[in-house]
Amino acid sequence: MRVLVLGSGVIGVTSAYYLALKGFEVTVIDRQPAVGMETSFANAGQVSPGYSAPWAGPDVPLKAMKWLFQCHAPLSIRPDFSLWQLQWMARFLRNCSAQRYALNKSRMVRLAEYSRDCLRELRANTGIHYEERNRGTLQVFRTQKQLAAEAKDIAVLRQMEVPFEHLDPAGCTRIEPALAHVKDQLLGGLYLPGDETGDCQLFTTQLAAKAQALGVQFRQSATIQRLVTQQNQLLGVEVHTGHGIETLEADHYVVALGSYSRQLTHALGLDLPVYPVKGYSLTVPIINSDAAPVSTVMDETYKVAITRFDQRIRVGGMAELAGFDLSLNPHRRATLEMVLNGLFPHAGHVSQALFWTGLRPMTPDGTPIIGQSGARFPNVWLNTGHGTLGWTMACGSAQVLADLIAHDKPAIETQELNNKRYSA
Template identity: 55%
Template sequence: MKVLVLGGGVIGVSSAWYLARLGHEVELVERQPGVALETSFANAGQVSPGYSTPWAAPGLPRKAIGWMLQKHSPLQIRPRFDIAMMRWCAALLANCTEEAYDRNKSRMLRLAEYSRDCLDDLRHQTGIAYDDGQKGLIQLFRTQAQLDHAADDMRILAQSGVAHELLDREGIIRHEPGLRHSAHRLKGGLRLPGDQSGDAHLFTRRLAEMAEKEGVVFRMGVGIRRVLFSADRVEGIETSRGVLRADAYLAATGVHTARLLRPLGLRLPVYPVKGYSLTIPLTDPDRVPTSTVNDETYKVAMTRLGDRIRVGGTAELAGYDLTLRPARRETLAMSFNQLYGGGDLDRATYWTGLRPNTPDGTPIVGASGRYRNLWLNTGHGTLGWTMAAGSGRLIADLISGNRPNIEHADLALSRYAAA
């Protein structure tokens, strides 16, 4: 069967790889000149299944109001008349219940843990290298309230069989000695030993090279104009280089998927949430992360990637705007300097990207429902890198008619119709 994959980020390329390995004729179309040049380019670098948590949580509205009053707020909302944003925010608030939080986190953990296992298999079978590390993640708590709230997440982690341990200051320093200079700022930490790290852009480039050897055809620099359809089937994709046709079509275009498929009558609750990152040259190896940590107060992640430190985070609702705002850079730099400080911020590269978020935190992976030969793999939010391998393998199995290795019905678009 010929499958046309739309989108060349880490999700699209991972999907193309697994489809090719299952024997399909695969073609991938991407508007950028290379793979992983948008959301996948300079993310926080974390493969963090244990940290897979929906934003929609009990108490979020109250927290959001408090954040708005802070100079270094982890959340910014740029007021705008945007019906899609209003609908998305309303759906997010509807998921801010204990019942919804437990359900959403559990299924996110299921997919993320599976994805980590798929990535391990891929690395062992192919030898792919991407500045990867397998040393776990520590979520750092600066306040007693954060430490107390960790009990809720630990309960769900235990129910899902995810390894974890609560650390005091001494325990944190044992795993992350670079934090000994800032230990006085910390109340404790939650360590997730199964989490990993790596450069998503480097991974995607190298996986694309491997996929090309498996026969995947990459059409780069090709814009997708519209989806051609008739009755219950997609008939082709109109692009800047003509119409491309296949037997099956996979939409993996991140934040652009909802707009692309709206003319087909499909309403995907995927909205862009803007994030920022700094890539900082290492200067003092004694004051940088051993692997990866998350500053819970400012929602900032810090990851060691070879001789660089990737500092990423914050969330901004601003539509599709890609303006690099100096205030967000200050927040990232402040968090890093307070905790570590072993990098050259003057030579840091500042970047922003748009994360494709769903209101319940779970990506949309599965059949489109209305069109028999259209499939979806989108809406991974901040966890695209974490869930890429598992989502790619899952959708490849579904397209092939194979029985997937994990429960998947509640990952499909149809879950919104049932809500």
């Protein structure tokens, strides 16, 4: 049975790999010349099930108002002059209650924990390497208010049996010795030992090679022109390649186009609640290994993650609601540099850093959309809307999707993951 996967980012490639393991004949198409060239290219480098949480929380509306007037605010809202932006923000605000936050976080952590286990199994089975580290995530707090807010996250972690350790400043430097010089600026930290790190784009490239060995075909530089439908079936996808226009046909179609999933599926009568949330990163060459982090440090004040690769540091964060704008804002670079230099001065060659931006496909409740698109087009499947946790949730999402398409029972509950929750 043939499956056509639309998108060759980390979600599309993992979907193809797990579908191939199930025995499907899989083809992947993407407009880019190689895999992992958009949102997967330079993300924060985290596989962080313990840090999985929705952006929509009880304190976010007030914080957002304050951030509008701050120079280094983690959130920025710029009108894109679309009704959709306003509708998405309204849905987002409806998820900012304590009850919704707890529900959304619990299902996100459940999927992320499962996904981390799937990644470990994949790594053991394939021998894949991507500058991975298994040293956890350290979330550092600078204010009493941040420490107090930590309690609600710890309650969910306990409920989901996720290991964690609450740390004082001395404990933070035990986990990350290079923080010793800023110990007096920290009030504490939350250490999540089960989290991992690595280069997502390298992982995607390596996994694509493993998928090809299983028979998966990759059609890069193939731009989708339109969907060919008849009654309640998607019959094919018309694409433009270097050889002209052709129509690719399959039995099942998987939409894994990240922020662009909503635009494509409008032709199918779907209204996916996925908005492009713009993020930034710096990739900094290391000049002093002892002054660099050993894993990931999340600065709670600025919502910026600093992640160690072999010879590089990835600094990622920020969130802009500005439509599909991909321009590089120098003020965001200044914030990333400030956080890196504040916590790990002299660790890297900041002047030689690669400055990058990408669009995270975000749902209002933070949970991705995985499963059948609906009754109207039963051969169309969705794997999108992972927000800032695309790589964290990639393997688990792909395994769930492959199980559903193969009519196998997934290892975790999937009812809350499909698009029906937005039509209830």
